[in-house]
Amino acid sequence: MGRRRPRTGDDWKLLAEACTALLERLPELVDEHLRELHEYEPAYARIVPYDTHWQEAHEAMRIGIEMISAPRDSPRRDLEHADEMGRRRAEQGMPLELVVHAYRHAGHLVWDALIEDASAFPPRMAALTQAATMVWSAVDAQADTASEAYRATELELRRRTDEQLQALLDALLQGQRSPEVTSRAAAGLDLPEHGRYAVVVLRYDRREVPEPFHRRVQGAGARFLWRMRADCEIGVVSLTEGTGLDALSELLEGRCPGPGGISPVVTGLSELGRARRLAELALRTCPPESQQIVRLDRRMAGALVVGQPELAGLLVADVLGGLLELDPADRAILLETLDVWLDCEGSAGRAAGRLYCHRNTVFNRLRRLEQLTSRSLSRPRDLTEMTLALDAFRLTTPPG
Template sequence: MGRRRPRTGDDWKVLAQACTELLEAVPDLVDEHLRELHAYDPAYGRILPYDQHWHEAHTAMRIGIEMISAPRDTPRRDLEHAEEMGRRRAEQGMPLELVVHAYRHAGHLVWDALIEGAQTRTSHLAALMQSATMVWSAVDAQADTASEAYRATEHELRRRTDEQLQALLDALLQGQRAPEVVARAAAALDLPEQGRYAVVVLRHDRREPPEPFHRQVQGTGVRFLWRMRADCEVGVVALAADTGLDALSDLLDGRCPGPGGISPVVTGLAELGRARRLAELALRTCPPGTRQIVRLDRRIAGALVVSQPEMAGLLVSDVLGGLLGLDPADRAVLLETLDAWLDCEGSAGRAAARLYCHRNTVFNRLRRLEQLTSRSLSRPRDLTEMTLALDAFRLTTAGGGPTT
C-alpha cells in the first residue's frame, strides 16, 4: 500500500498547508472530475445517479486529500473508503477498468491542483515535488485496495449467482412445474419456457475422477447446461427447431464417456423432470460394462424390462429357465447367438459373419434355444417373449447384477 515519508520538516508543512487550502476547492474539483469521467465513458452516468456519484466522489476526494498530509500513525481512512467503494462498484456492475480509471483521474486532478496552487511560490513548488512519490503511492494504494475489494465481491456475487442458477435448474430437473418457478428459471437461465428440450444423463466411472463433460461438448443448434452429481452428470439440452436427437447422439458419441441415456424431446421447461426420469431409464438399459450413450426411443423394450424388475425376473425364469442350468460359457454362446441374429434382422448368414462361424452353426444354436425355451422363433409372440427375456437377463439381477 506504499510507505509514507516521515511527517516532519518543511516539506511536510508545505504539503499540509497546500492540502488544507485545497479542501476548499473540492466541490469544484468533483464537478470537473465527473464531467470528464462522463466524457471518457457515458457508462458512468448510466450506472450511477449523478447526485449519488457526486456525493461519493466528494467524500473520497476529501478523505484522500486529508490523508496525504495526515500524521504517519493516522488510520488509513482513504483505504477503508476505497475498499467500501470497490465492493459497492462491483455490486452496481461498474466495470473494474472504470473504477480504476476514476481513482487515477481523481489523483491527477488533485495533484495538478496542488501544483497549480504552488506556482506563485517557488519554494513551495520545490517542496511539493519532493512529495510526489508519496502522493502517487497513496493514489496507487487506493486504486489497488478498491480493485482487490472489487474482485473479491465479484467472485462472491458470481458464486451466489451460480448457486441460484443451479438451484433453479435442480428444481426443474426434480419435477417442479409451478408457473412462478418455471418463469424464474427461464429468465435466470436465459431459456424459453416453451421450446424443444432433451435431458442427457451420463454415469461416471467410479474408478476414475469425473471429467467435466461440458468442456468437451459443443455443437451447432444445441445448448448444454450441465449439473455435476456424485455419480453422474445431468445435461439439459436446448435444441434448435431443426436439430433432432440424431444430431445430439452424434455430437455426444465419442466426446463423452458412457454409459449414458438420452430422453425423448419435450416441449417446455416444465417437462424437464419427466425428461430426466426418462433419460435415467434409458441409462438403465445399458448393460454392465458398456460405454454406449443410448436413446430411450430406441430402447423401449429394455426400458419396460428395467422399470419392472419383479416382472423381469419372472420373464427370465419362465422363458430362459431351461438355460439357467447350463454351463455359463455354453449359455453365453447361445444368448450371444440369439442377440446377433436379432441385430442382423433374422439373417443367419450375417449373424454367422459377425460371430465368425458357419451359418449352419447359427441355425443349430437357434434350434437348441427353441428346445430349451419351448418356444419357436418363427412365432411372433414367442419371439417377442424371447427378445424381452434376453434384455431382462442382461439388464437385471438375473443377468449378473443391477445396472443402476
Template sequence: MGRRRPRTGDDWKLLAQACTALLERLPELVDEHLRELHEYEPAYGRIVPYDQHWQEAHEAMRIGIEMISAPRDSPRRDLEHADEMGRRRAEQGMPLELVVHAYRHAGHLVWDALIEGAAARPGELRALTQAATMVWQAVDTQADTASEAYRATELELRRRTDEQLAALLDELLGDRPQAAEVVARAAAGLDLPEHGRYAVVVLRQDRREVPEPFHRRVRGAGVRFLWRMRAHCEIGVASLADGTDLDALSDLLQGRCPGPGGISPVVTGLAELGRARRLAELALRTCPPDSHEIVRLDRRMPGALVVSQPEMAGLLVHDVLGGLLELDPADRAVLLETLDVWLDCEGSAGRAAGRLYCHRNTVFNRLRRLEQLTSRSLSRPRDLTEMTLALDAFRLTSAG
C-alpha cells in the same frame, strides 16, 4: 499511501497548509471530476445516480487529500474507503476499467490543483515536489485496493449467481410438477425459452477414468447445453434449435463422451424437464454395466419396459429362460450370445455366423437348442417377443 517519510519540519507544515487550502475548493474539484468522467464515458451516469456519485467522490477525494499530510502512523482510511468502493462498484456492475480510471483521474485532478495552488509559493512547491512519489504511490495503492476488492466481490457474485442458476435448473429437473411462476422465473434466469424443444441427457461418470467433466468436450451447432454435476453422473439439458433432432444430438454426444448415457425423447417446454430427466435415466438403465453407448429411449423401449418393472422382469426370465439357467454358465452364454447376434442381424443366420465366426449351420443348431430349452419357437411372433424381452431382462436386471 506507500512508504511514509517522517512528518516533521517546515516542509510538512507547508504541505499540510496546501492540503487544507485545497479542501476549501473540494466541491469545485468534485464537480470538475464528475463532469470529465461523464464526458469520457457516459456509462458513469447510467450506472450510479449523479447525487450519489458526487457524495462518494467528495468523500474519497477529501480522505485522499487529508491522508497526504497525515502523520505517519495514521490509520489507512483511504485504503478502507477504496476497498469499500471497489466492492460497491462491483455490485453496481460498473466495469473495472472505469473504476480504475476514476481513481487515476481524481489523483491527477488533486495533484494539478495542489501544484496550481502552490505555484506562487516556492516553499509549498518544494514541499509538494518532495512528496510527489508518495502521493502517486498513494493513488496507485488506492486503485489497486479498489481493484482487488472489486475482483473478490465479482467472484463472490458470480458464485452466488451460479448457485442460483443451479438451483433453478435443479427445480426444473426435480420430480415434482413445477408451478407456472417457477418455470417463468427459471426461463428468465437461465435465458431459455419457456416453450421450446428440449431433451435431457444423463451420462454415467466413472471419476477414476474420466479426468474432466464430459460437458467440457461437448460443443455443437444447433444445441445449447446446461449441465449439472451429480455424485455419479452428469445431467445435461439440451436446448434444440429448429431442425436439430435426436439423431444430431446423439451423434454429437457419441463422438465426445465415453458413455454410457441415456437420452430422453424431445419435450416441448421447461415444465417437462423433470419427466424428460426420468426418461433419460430410464434409457441409461438399459445399458449393460460394461456398455459405452449413449442410447436413446425411443430406440430402447423393450429394454426400458423390462428395467422399469424388475419384479416382472425376474418372473419373465425364470418363465422363459428357466431351462437355460440350469446350464453351465459358459454354455448358457454361447446360446444367449447367438440369440442376441441373430436378433441384431434381423434373423439372418448367414450374417450372424459371420459375426460369430462359425458356420451358419452352427447358428441354426444353437437356435433349435434354445427353442427346445425354452419351449418356444422363434418363428412365432409372440414367442419371439417373449424371448427378446427375456434376453433383455436377463442382461439388465439382477436376475442376470
C-alpha cells in the same frame, strides 16, 4: 499511499497548510469532479444517483487530502475507503475502467488544485514538488486497491450467480415446472422457455475418467449445459430447428465414453424433469459392460423391462426358467445364439458367420431353446416374449 520520505519541521507544516486550505474548497472540487465525470461518461449518472455519488466522492477526496499530510505511521484510511468503494461499485455494476478513471481524475483534480493554491507561496510550492512522488503513489495505490476489491467482489458475485442458475437448472431437472422457475431459468441461462430440448445422462467412473465429458463436446446446432453428479454427468441440450437426435448421437459418440442415455426431444424447460427420467431409463437399458450411448426411442423394449423390475423377474422365470437350470457356460452359448440370431434379423447363415459355427449348429441351438422355453420362434407372440425375456435377463441379472 506510496512510501513517504521523512518529513520534519517546515516541510510538514507547509503540506498541512496546503491541505487545510484545499479542504475549504472541497465542495467546489467535488462539483467539478462529478461534472467532468458525467461529461466523460453519462453512465456514471445512470449507475449511481447524483446525491449519493457526491457524498461518496466528497468522503473519498477528503480522506485522500488528509492523508497527504498525515504522519507516516497513520492508518491507511484512504486504502480502506478505496477497498470499500471498489466492492460497492462492483455490486452496483459500474465497469471497472470507470472506477479507475474516477480515482485518476480525482487525483489530477486534487493535485492541480494544490499547485494552484501554492503558486503564490514559493516555500509551499517547493514542499509540494518534493511530495509529488508520494502523492501520485497514493493515487496509484488507491486505484489498485479499488481494482483488487472490485475484481474479488465481481468473482464472488459471479460465483453466487452461477450457483443460483445451477440451482434453477437442478430444480428443472428434478421436475419443478412452476412458471416462476422456468421463466427465471430461461432469462438467467439465456435459453428459450419454449424450445426443443433433450437430456443426456452419462455414467462414468471418476477414477478412470478424471476429465469431465462436457469439455469434449461441442457442435453446431446444439448447446450443452452440464451438471456434475457423483457418478454421472447430466447434460441439458438445447437443439436448434433442424438438429435432431441423429445429430446429437453422432456428436456424443467418440467424444464421450459410455454408457449413456439420451431422452426423446421435449418442448420446453418445464419438461426437463421428464426428459431426465427418460434419459436415465435409456441408460438403464445398457448392460454393465456396455460403452454405448443409446437413445430411448430405440430401446423401448428394454426400457419397458428395466422400468418394471418385478415384472422383468417374473418374465425371466416364466420364459427362461428351463435355461436357468443349465450350466452357466451352456446357458451363455444358447442366449448368445438367440441374441445374434435376433440381431441378424432371423438369418441363421449370417448368425453362423458371426458365431464362427455352421448354420446347422445355429438351428440346433435354436431348437434347443424352443424346447427349454416351451416357445416357438416362428410364432410372433412367443418370439416377442423370448425377446423381452432375453432383454430382462441381460439387464437385470448381475454379472457372473
